[in-house]
Amino acid sequence: MSDQTPRPEASAELDPQDRHVPEGRNPDGESHAGRAAGGNAAPQQGAAQDIYTRYPQLSGHDYAAGPPQPMGLAIAALVIGIVSFMEAAVPIVGVASFLIGPLAIVFGIIALRKKQKKPMAITGIVLGAAGMIIAAIVSVMVVYFANQIIGAHTVRYVVTSDGPATVAYFNGSETVREQISGNWEKDISYTGLPYASVSVDSPGTAAVGCHIQMDGSSATTNSGTGQVDCVSGNMQFWRR
Structure with a gap:
């Protein structure tokens, strides 16, 4: 008569009483594939870290620090x-x-x-x-x-002459000519740059002279024979 008592199926795990090692596992119960993966992980991480150390530009953006700060x-x-x-x-x-x-x-x-x-x-x-x-x-x-500089100005022209002469003076906008027979004076007022000029032209060798007063101050004086010129700006302003 045969024994009908059920027997437990053979376990694939390592029996502590049986030192037989199942195929594909080491004596500690770890598969060869797992040990191989674990053994290679550390060298691979070390190699990657060494590359990033030598070439920091390859490490890319530090995502842990967040997005770049706007500026x-x-x-x-x-x-x-x-x-x-x-x-x-x-x-x-x-x-x-x-x-x-x-x-x-x-x-x-x-x-x-x-x-x-x-x-x-x-x-x-x-x-x-x-x-x-x-x-x-x-x-x-x-x-x-x-x-x-650009304001109201007053100018006095003074001309001396021993005989007839031609006077040309600036009246603030243009040059005006007058015929004189002797000494001559002219007062003008205008708005603009502080510029004044007068010239005296006498035929022959007559003694002539000119003088300009700008805004109440003596600006320039000249004298000679035949022809003389006086040209001036606001000398009082530039002496301040």
Whole structure:
């Protein structure tokens, strides 16, 4: 009579009482493929790390640090500030600094609030403000000198002559000629540049002379025979 008692199926795992090693496994129960993979992982990682150490440009972007920090407003503030500062000292052109200077300041403040490049933003703010200040100083100086130079002027021409002569003088807009028989004076007033001129032309060898007073001050004097010229600007203004 045969034994019908069921027998347990043979296990593929290693029997601690049986030192027989199943095919494809080592005595510790680890497959050969797993050991091979584990054994090669460390050398491969070491090789990759060595390559990145020698050639850091191959490592790519550090994604752990997040996306690059934006700095468009900071750059705009810096560029506009530089332009405002450089053109501020140029007469007339520097007036544009009153327009672009505030833009540099506004962009710089917004960039600081958005935590963009702080050095760029601050430099743009400083240059924009400095450009506005310099432009204001230059504009005041230009207006002052313009009022001093291009304004109302009074001129007195004095001519001396021993005989008949021809006088040519500038009346503020054109040259006027007059015939004189002896000494001659002329007062004129005009608005424009401080320029005055008079010439005396006498036939023969007569003694002649000329004198110009500009805005109440003696400007120039000349004398001679036959022909003399006197030309002057506002000498009183240039002596200030």
